[in-house]
Amino acid sequence: MSKIAVIGGGAAGMMAAIRALEKGHQVTLFEKNEKLGKKLYITGKGRCNVTNACEADVFFTHMNGNAKFLYSSFYAFDNQAVQDYIQKAGCPLKVERGNRVFPVSDHSSDVIKALRQRLEKLGCEILYKSEIKELLAEDMPCEADEFLSEDNSKDNGKYKKSKKKKGYEKFVTGVKTGDGKKHFFDSVIVATGGISYPVTGSTGDGYKFGRKLGLDIVEPVPSLVPFETKEIWAHSLQGLALKNVTATLFADGKKVFSQMGELLFTHFGISGPLILTASSELARKKAQDVKVILDLKPAIDAAQFDKRLIREFEENHKKQVKNIMPGIYPARLGEVILELAGIDGERPAYTVTKPERETLVRLTKELPLTITGTRGFDEAIITCGGIALKEVNPSTMECKTVKGLYFAGEVLDLDAHTGGYNLQIAWSTGYLAGDSV
Numbered sequence: 001m002s003k004i005a006v007i008g009g010g011a012a013g014m015m016a017a018i019r020a021l022e023k024g025h026q027v028t029l030f031e032k033n034e035k036l037g038k039k040l041y042i043t044g045k046g047r048c049n050v051t052n053a054c055e056a057d058v059f060f061t062h063m064n065g066n067a068k069f070l071y072s073s074f075y076a077f078d079n080q081a082v083q084d085y086i087q088k089a090g091c092p093l094k095v096e097r098g099n100r101v102f103p104v105s106d107h108s109s110d111v112i113k114a115l116r117q118r119l120e121k122l123g124c125e126i127l128y129k130s131e132i133k134e135l136l137a138e139d140m141p142c143e144a145d146e147f148l149s150e151d152n153s154k155d156n157g158k159y160k161k162s163k164k165k166k167g168y169e170k171f172v173t174g175v176k177t178g179d180g181k182k183h184f185f186d187s188v189i190v191a192t193g194g195i196s197y198p199v200t201g202s203t204g205d206g207y208k209f210g211r212k213l214g215l216d217i218v219e220p221v222p223s224l225v226p227f228e229t230k231e232i233w234a235h236s237l238q239g240l241a242l243k244n245v246t247a248t249l250f251a252d253g254k255k256v257f258s259q260m261g262e263l264l265f266t267h268f269g270i271s272g273p274l275i276l277t278a279s280s281e282l283a284r285k286k287a288q289d290v291k292v293i294l295d296l297k298p299a300i301d302a303a304q305f306d307k308r309l310i311r312e313f314e315e316n317h318k319k320q321v322k323n324i325m326p327g328i329y330p331a332r333l334g335e336v337i338l339e340l341a342g343i344d345g346e347r348p349a350y351t352v353t354k355p356e357r358e359t360l361v362r363l364t365k366e367l368p369l370t371i372t373g374t375r376g377f378d379e380a381i382i383t384c385g386g387i388a389l390k391e392v393n394p395s396t397m398e399c400k401t402v403k404g405l406y407f408a409g410e411v412l413d414l415d416a417h418t419g420g421y422n423l424q425i426a427w428s429t430g431y432l433a434g435d436s437v
């Protein structure tokens with residue numbers, strides 16, 4: 001039996017602690033908040049989209065790069081295993097549209113309760129309001145030895161052996177709390193989350209720990225986050241939700257995303273599930289020039305839409321154009337399109353010229369928006385970036401250069417689309433870290 005410290009009582013930390021306890025270790029869980037799972041509580045709009053019940057190969061396509069790193073942990077504790085585990089712990093689950101898994105009760109608090117009870121039953125020492133300020137590590141002499149290191153040149157997930165010279169190796173020895181006290185452990189699992197929604201306690205502490213130990217950190221950027229637009233007309237549509245539109249995202253002239261879905265106009269630009277997903281495709285690109293082109297009528301092509309306009313204008317030829325728009329576009333969008341096309345809405349429909357109609361078609365099928373930036377970490381569902389994956393052994397979650405130190409969850413440079421994938425990353429990596437200590 002070893003003495004294990006887990007830093008962070010979120011999804012990854014709780015799962016890591018549970019698994020380490022099940023393996024017979026003595027575990028102390030340090031959580032800076034007064035309760036466990038503060039972020040988990042607000043997930044899925046308070047319903048907690050626990051995971052996604054899709055096939056494994058589909059799951060990996062929802063990762064934003066770095067999917068290979070997750071293979072070992074995912075197969076050690078996959079989306080089915082997570083569902084089985086949470087249900088067995090006392091929280092029944094259901095699968096909804098898009099394979100999204102939620103508690104039957106629709107309350108995220110029931111997921112947290114089930115995990116907390118499991119931790120308590122297994123005898124976990126949970127220290128609330130206990131913020132870790134520093135990791136303790138020491139250089140210790142080591143013998144020449146064989147060890148495993150990742151063969152980055154191969155894609156097949158295999159590892160090759162390499163020789164280690166006699167010398168010194170860094171070992172984690174414990175943690176230091178806010179009151180300055182040192183606590184000594186055999187292993188430490190860092191599950192401090194990312195830096196998004198910092199009010200939940202995820203304030204990027206894991207990056208500080210990593211940096212201090214000389215680990216490489218991939219610059220954290222907000223992801224699954226709304227876009228700010230240059231165009232003021234978009235701000236004026238605040239509150240308008242469009243259900244079936246296509247957004248195509250261009251980064252420095254290159255198309256990086258195109259999908260149909262739901263978009264929401266806000267006082268600063270655009271949001272909604274479609275835009276959040278688009279943002280995650282942008283997060284890893286350092287693009288200067290970012291544009292979104294909206295197709296407001298993706299079900300029909302430009303020629304078909306033009307025919308519709310001709311029909312509407314002919315049937316209502318004496319009507320003012322502004323009074324025809326509500327039949328074609330939702331709410332205030334028609335007014336905006338007319339304004340962008342430079343057409344006075346007071347004019348009767350029969351006065352609209354062919355070039356003017358063509359402009360309406362173009363604006364409907366290819367409505368351009370200039371993206372000036374994303375919203376900040378306060379509004380980002382996830383952090384893209386974090387502890388560089390090259391620093392961590394994907395088969396164990398142990399740091400390659402600091403023995404006994406493990407990372408799990410969002411603190412790692414791993415992120416995915418919305419739909420339960422990000423929590424699955426936390427469950428899988430947490431489980432594997434707890435299993436490996």
Ligand SMILES: Cc1cc2nc3c(=O)[nH]c(=O)nc-3n(C[C@H](O)[C@H](O)[C@H](O)COP(=O)(O)OP(=O)(O)OC[C@H]3O[C@@H](n4cnc5c(N)ncnc54)[C@H](O)[C@@H]3O)c2cc1C
Binds near residue numbers: 037043050408
């Ligand atoms: C609004 C919102 C909705 C979301 N909805 C979903 C969803 O439905 N499905 C989904 O899959 N994903 C969702 N996510 C993403 C998901 O919540 C995260 O990916 C996941 O919670 C990460 O888990 P974690 O355990 O790694 O980190 P966190 O949940 O962030 O937990 C980290 C914990 O560590 C603690 N901590 C940090 N530093 C210290 C320290 N120094 N000492 C002690 N404790 C510390 C924090 O207080 C926190 O409790 C959502 C995110 C947000 C913001």
